[in-house]
Amino acid sequence: MAGKVKTAKKRKKFTLINLLQWLTLAALLIFMQVEVKSGRISKVFLAAPTDIIEKGYKMTVDGTLLPHLWATVKEVLAGFGLSAAVGIGLGFIWVLFPKLEEYMNVFCSAIMAVPKTAILPLLILWFGIGFKSKIVLIFLFGVFTILYNTLTGAKQTRIEYLKVARVFEANRFQTVFKVMVPAALPSIFNGLKLSAATALTGVIFAEMQSAREGLGYLLTEAQNNLNTPRVFFVIILVTVISVLFVKLISTLEYSVCHKWTRV
């Protein structure tokens, strides 16, 4: 049933509203193009779309972009992977051993409350300006969202599901892995999606502050050279990566859960 609704949505007709949306976008692009090319708006403040495309194409072809792109993607994947593993893992360890949660929760809440960007100077001091400090920052950005989403999801397992497990004399590990993990999956994926977007924010910020490579570094460099088209290009690229990353997790969620969740 859910599948049918989805395909129906995809075949939605092109409405007047859609037309207006496209026209608005086109108008904005044309405005940028005309104003910058005619010199009414300085090239430093705004970029013409054709210049953005040109600069982007050049960067891609001459090989300046790829190492930076790869650096950022690597940092995001490693940092995010780490926060997902620790967040989900610790969540279930806490469910298995509530005493541990009682002990650790106050520390985790305290660290979670610290604005992560404020400890970047410390992280640089400890881990240098390279790969490691970025990973730690992304980890701190994402791990608590994933941890608390996992925990809430597991704790909100329907009481009836737990009673069924008790009737069949499931032990604690079976109850956690056969009942609470699957019951918490939607909530876990929610946490993953939320922290995926912030992971990229974190890494770009860190790279802008102190780095020798990465898209954030490229952004600062372009800004220093007053290369506004390049700034625009990198911003667009980062946005696309962010969207793709969240989309990837949604796809994973769909492939895992769509069969049994309604909607």
Next chain:
Amino acid sequence: MPTIRIQNVSKSYINSEGEPTNALSDINLTINEGEFVSIVGPSGCGKSTLLEIVAGLMPRTSGDVYLDDKLVEGTSKDIGVVFQDASLYPWRTIKRNIGLGMDIAKIPRKEQEEKIARYIDLMNLNGFENKFPAQLSGGMRQRAGIARTLVMNPKVVLMDEPFSAVDHLTRCSLQDELLRIHKEEKKTLLFVTHDINEAVYLSDRVILLTPRPGTIQKEYKIKRDYEMKRDDVTLIELAGKIMADITRGRDYNENVEYMI
């Protein structure tokens, strides 16, 4: 031969206002092997509480529950429970839901096949083995819930308002199926319901509980020496009698003045 013996069972708890509340008070009940016993009573009389105590899902305040003269402490392999809304795991297919108990008991999947197939057959779930619960009707889901319990071959099956979430016609056919299965499998059945007609149609014995704190107000034995239809006069009369007893309440004499 008694299977379940409930002896002086009471249950009290502290409610949300911090006052002690008696849910059940001094329940004594013996259920014989193969017997079908229903518990009815006004809502809040503690029928579900009693069932959960027998299932070992809820601690009792005092008294004892025996299964074949052995004290029931916690849940037991010999006592199966069918829940109100089936409570199937939505992430498991019907087949895997039925196999849940065997999965937990670490029985290899290969050895499960035959048993699962038998109960899929018994509960008329053929063709739905690989569907997920969300793809099934309420009646189908409850059939799968019953299969999940029966496949573990418990001596006693407890049912907590199992048909309350389905429409009337589905409920009637599920009742008929339950009677057929009770005949085939010869399980001892303790059945909680708020539907008096359902109770008299299914059971060998109906237990009426009083409002809170629940005590046994009356027992009704039903002679099932011939096949009874739903509209059998004795059943309809008995249902009427139970209904009248519920309205009279705990203390017959006190209420009788208002009724005249």
